[in-house]
Amino acid sequence: MNQNKDQRDDVENEEASEESGDTSLAAGGEALDLEGLDLTVETVEERISPSETNVFDK
Amino acid sequence: MIQLPSNDFPVTLAFPPQGHWTQPHLALPCLKAWLQASGYGDVQQMDLSVEAFDHFLTAESLTRAAAKVQQRLPLARFDGDRLPLGQMRAWRAAAESAASARSIIGRVESAKAILRGQDHPLDSDRGFWDPDRYVPAVRTLYHGLRLVSAAHYPSELTPHNFTMSYSNDSSEDVLAATLDEQQNPFIEFYREQVMPRLLERKPRLLGLSVLYGSQLIPALTLARMVKAALPDCHITMGGGFLAYIGDKVMSAPGMAECFDSMVFHEGERPLLMLCEALRLGEPLHDVGSLAWWDRADPEHPVSVKNMAAHPIKLDDAPAPDLDGLPMDKYFSPQVVIPYDVNRGCYYGECTFCTLPTVIGPGYRTRSSETIARHVVELRDRYESTHFNFITDCMPPGMIKELPEQLIEAEAGITWWADARIEPKAYDAEGARRLYEAGCRKLLFGFESATKRILKMMMKGQSLKSVVEVARNCTDANISVTFYAMVGFPTETREEARATLKFIEEHADIIREVSLQTFHIDEVAKTYKQPEQFGIRVLDAPGDLALYHDYEADVGMTQEEAAEMFEEMMASFRRNLAIFSGDNIFYFMQKSHYFLHLAAGETPQGFSGRCADRTSARAEREADPELTVSEGLVTVPLGFSHSDAVRTLGDPLARAARPDFLTGRYVRDADRVAEETLPPLDPKQRFLLYDPENGEFVELRDGGVRVLAALREHGTLGALVAAQVRAGASPAAIDRLEQFAAELHRLGVLRAAASTSPSTPVLASARG
Numbered sequence: 001m002n003q004n005k006d007q008r009d010d011v012e013n014e015e016a017s018e019e020s021g022d023t024s025l026a027a028g029g030e031a032l033d034l035e036g037l038d039l040t041v042e043t044v045e046e047r048i049s050p051s052e053t054n055v056f057d058k
Numbered sequence: 059m060i061q062l063p064s065n066d067f068p069v070t071l072a073f074p075p076q077g078h079w080t081q082p083h084l085a086l087p088c089l090k091a092w093l094q095a096s097g098y099g100d101v102q103q104m105d106l107s108v109e110a111f112d113h114f115l116t117a118e119s120l121t122r123a124a125a126k127v128q129q130r131l132p133l134a135r136f137d138g139d140r141l142p143l144g145q146m147r148a149w150r151a152a153a154e155s156a157a158s159a160r161s162i163i164g165r166v167e168s169a170k171a172i173l174r175g176q177d178h179p180l181d182s183d184r185g186f187w188d189p190d191r192y193v194p195a196v197r198t199l200y201h202g203l204r205l206v207s208a209a210h211y212p213s214e215l216t217p218h219n220f221t222m223s224y225s226n227d228s229s230e231d232v233l234a235a236t237l238d239e240q241q242n243p244f245i246e247f248y249r250e251q252v253m254p255r256l257l258e259r260k261p262r263l264l265g266l267s268v269l270y271g272s273q274l275i276p277a278l279t280l281a282r283m284v285k286a287a288l289p290d291c292h293i294t295m296g297g298g299f300l301a302y303i304g305d306k307v308m309s310a311p312g313m314a315e316c317f318d319s320m321v322f323h324e325g326e327r328p329l330l331m332l333c334e335a336l337r338l339g340e341p342l343h344d345v346g347s348l349a350w351w352d353r354a355d356p357e358h359p360v361s362v363k364n365m366a367a368h369p370i371k372l373d374d375a376p377a378p379d380l381d382g383l384p385m386d387k388y389f390s391p392q393v394v395i396p397y398d399v400n401r402g403c404y405y406g407e408c409t410f411c412t413l414p415t416v417i418g419p420g421y422r423t424r425s426s427e428t429i430a431r432h433v434v435e436l437r438d439r440y441e442s443t444h445f446n447f448i449t450d451c452m453p454p455g456m457i458k459e460l461p462e463q464l465i466e467a468e469a470g471i472t473w474w475a476d477a478r479i480e481p482k483a484y485d486a487e488g489a490r491r492l493y494e495a496g497c498r499k500l501l502f503g504f505e506s507a508t509k510r511i512l513k514m515m516m517k518g519q520s521l522k523s524v525v526e527v528a529r530n531c532t533d534a535n536i537s538v539t540f541y542a543m544v545g546f547p548t549e550t551r552e553e554a555r556a557t558l559k560f561i562e563e564h565a566d567i568i569r570e571v572s573l574q575t576f577h578i579d580e581v582a583k584t585y586k587q588p589e590q591f592g593i594r595v596l597d598a599p600g601d602l603a604l605y606h607d608y609e610a611d612v613g614m615t616q617e618e619a620a621e622m623f624e625e626m627m628a629s630f631r632r633n634l635a636i637f638s639g640d641n642i643f644y645f646m647q648k649s650h651y652f653l654h655l656a657a658g659e660t661p662q663g664f665s666g667r668c669a670d671r672t673s674a675r676a677e678r679e680a681d682p683e684l685t686v687s688e689g690l691v692t693v694p695l696g697f698s699h700s701d702a703v704r705t706l707g708d709p710l711a712r713a714a715r716p717d718f719l720t721g722r723y724v725r726d727a728d729r730v731a732e733e734t735l736p737p738l739d740p741k742q743r744f745l746l747y748d749p750e751n752g753e754f755v756e757l758r759d760g761g762v763r764v765l766a767a768l769r770e771h772g773t774l775g776a777l778v779a780a781q782v783r784a785g786a787s788p789a790a791i792d793r794l795e796q797f798a799a800e801l802h803r804l805g806v807l808r809a810a811a812s813t814s815p816s817t818p819v820l821a822s823a824r825g
Contacts, residue, residue, distance in 0.1 A: 031781055031784035031785055031786050031790075032763065032764060032767055032781060032786075032794075034764075034781065034786055034790035034791070034793050034794050035787070035789065035790050035793060036760075037759075037760025037761070037763060037764065038758040038759065038760040038761070039757075039758075039760050039761050039764065039793065039794075039796075039797040040757070040758050040761065041755060041756070041757060041761065041797070041800045041801065041804070042698070042699075042700035042755070042756040042757075043700070043753075043754070043755055043756070043804060044699075044700045044703040044704060044707075044754075
């Protein structure tokens with residue numbers, strides 16, 4: 001099995017999903033339902049562990 | 059002194075993974091110098107830790123890692139109706155790899171070049187000095203190691219640690235880990251990159267330096283492979299971590315299959331004696347500080363421990379010899395030379411400190427004249443003016459004398475070191491002379507702002523003197539770092555918060571904090587006299603166990619101390635400039651902040667620029683010129699990545715992994731965590747990886763639709779105009795712009811100009 005290919009497929013699939021269906025509506029000049037869309041943005045600040053704060057050690 | 063022909067007794071000294079990656083470690087250069095000064099002319103030293111980092115972080119290795127991840131952790135495997143805690147870490151690794159692997163593979167070489175200052179011939183134009191190039195480069199390397207880790211799931215290799223599902227507490231676990239091809243990334247690394255060289259060289263003696271618990275399994279892995287391939291090579295191990303658990307290792311079944319002997323404490327004299335005994339074919343009984351296996355009956359090796367050797371007179375020891383280390387592989391633009399000004403601690407009273415056990419008895423120092431002479435030699439030999447003086451602390455006399463000697467010798471160096479609060483030595487004039495002699499950063503053992511705790515610790519310092527010393531150093535433009543401890547026996551939350559408050563109230567003179575949680579190991583006074591500290595030490599399972607849990611009637615429990623660590627760290631991230639936002643990477647890469655100071659930046663200037671950088675990012679707005687970051691990758695997920703990361707960050711979940719510092723597991727933690735932390739329900743989410751920033755962001759379907767539209771229209775301004783034309787309300791446009799501004803702050807959207815940063819703020823001091 002070509003694992004790299006699998007990975008490419010994953011990425012290509014998601015790229016395809018962006019370009020298909022609903023996501024193309026706005027590109028065609030139609031209004032996005034901006035008030036109805038869920039525009040939540042989530043990030044996670046990486047936790048800093050004790051070993052990473054110990055400049056003496058590591 | 060003997061004089062051997064160079065090929066008569068080849069010795070190889072190796073530093074196994076994992077240690078820090080920015081500068082050489084000191085132990086091997088000291089041993090090499092000592093052996094060579096004693097006539098052993100053929101001493102090779104290998105920093106296998108930085109070699110491993112360099113090897114794993116190549117496009118070729120990462121491509122192999124990505125393929126392994128696809129094979130071992132395909133995302134499709136996790137498409138069930140729930141994601142339990144037991145699968146969450148693997149799923150996270152699979153999701154992040156799917157989103158980031160290709161970008162990381164494409165960028166890893168340039169990221170390494172930036173950290174090494176090899177990206178531009180002109181120093182002032184190098185990305186290392188420009189935070190907008192430096193931080194993404196560091197992130198890329200961190201994510202590269204996540205990919206390597208995912209390929210060897212559940213092992214985790216970071217720039218700061220290496221842990222496996224095997225516990226360091228158990229010899230059975232440790233030995234099994236040395237044979238696990240799937241989880242142990244170093245087996246293949248050694249086989250391909252190291253063994254061919256050793257087979258060609260055929261050393262008579264291989265010495266492995268094990269300073270950290272993270273090196274135990276990698277060291278034994280290599281030892282086992284060499285033992286099998288080169289049965290005539292004597293393999294010895296030594297180093298700080300083994301000073302703690304060496305006796306247990308030497309008593310554990312199966313260890314004799316991996317190596318032959320172990321040196322306790324300081325290595326110079328025992329290693330020379332060992333070389334002599336092996337070269338002359340003499341028995342090992344007289345080799346000081348050596349434990350070894352008597353193989354008179356090969357089927358039943360017997361562990362023998364010799365008398366301790368006398369420590370060396372440090373002032374007679376030659377300067378460390380760094381020849382042969384892979385200087386171009388360390389992840390720094392300029393080599394920072396480690397140099398031992400003294401060994402041991404002249405104070406030696408702190409009740410939590412176990413370093414005297416590691417270093418060996420007594421306090422010894424080089425004279426200031428010797429230090430200055432060596433520094434000049436090393437400066438010229440390695441063409442670097444940057445030094446890290448390895449010391450627990452310098453005594454007041456040396457603090458006064460050393461600057462004079464360095465100035466008189468026209469050393470022209472910059473350096474940083476650990477230090478103890480000594481108000482008379484670090485007075486205003488003393489600090490000024492230290493700066494003049496090249497001192498740019500000092501790290502003081504502060505520990506706590508509570509007098510009661512300081513008294514129990516026997517720190518012998520007052521808060522008044524702490525402030526005085528920190529202010530004098532700051533006024534002299536020497537950056538001050540405090541070591542602080544949370545969870546010392548009987549410490550309450552209120553007392554820990556008082557320490558936090560004290561530090562933050564003095565943020566103008568304390569630039570960095572190295573915060574640690576308290577641990578009890580078997581050589582600590584708190585272990586030997588627990589009643590004195592109001593605690594009961596619990597038994598630790600495992601024949602290599604070093605660290606112990608404890609119970610206290612007063613003060614925080616261990617779990618509460620871990621929570622308090624999080625609370626304090628979160629507060630530092632908000633209130634200390636160098637800890638804010640992604641500036642934290644300067645702190646986390648040993649010596650990198652120092653190199654900015656060495657280049658002429660002041661602590662105040664650096665802090666100010668870090669703060670400006672964080673606030674400039676927070677203030678980013680919905681610029682009409684915003685475009686989608688080039689190369690942005692979006693991967694659809696069946697669960698929420700941020701939910702998973704939050705759950706895995708829960709102290710209960712973290713306890714199910716080996717402890718950061720000790721490498722051991724909390725008993726029953728996985729069961730308790732699984733019972734307490736609910737599985738994730740399916741959610742349609744999209745994980746974005748922005749290769750320009752090296753950051754992950756999670757969006758929902760609506761956000762991805764807007765991004766697709768933005769990509770089609772080219773700029774935010776064009777999209778807004780189109781939406782207005784299509785009849786979007788002002789509220790809708792406002793919502794769109796808020797969304798865009800947030801993505802701009804996170805780097806997913808970029809103003810056209812920001813691809814080439816106009817203000818490399820941290821580089822300004824370099825002109």
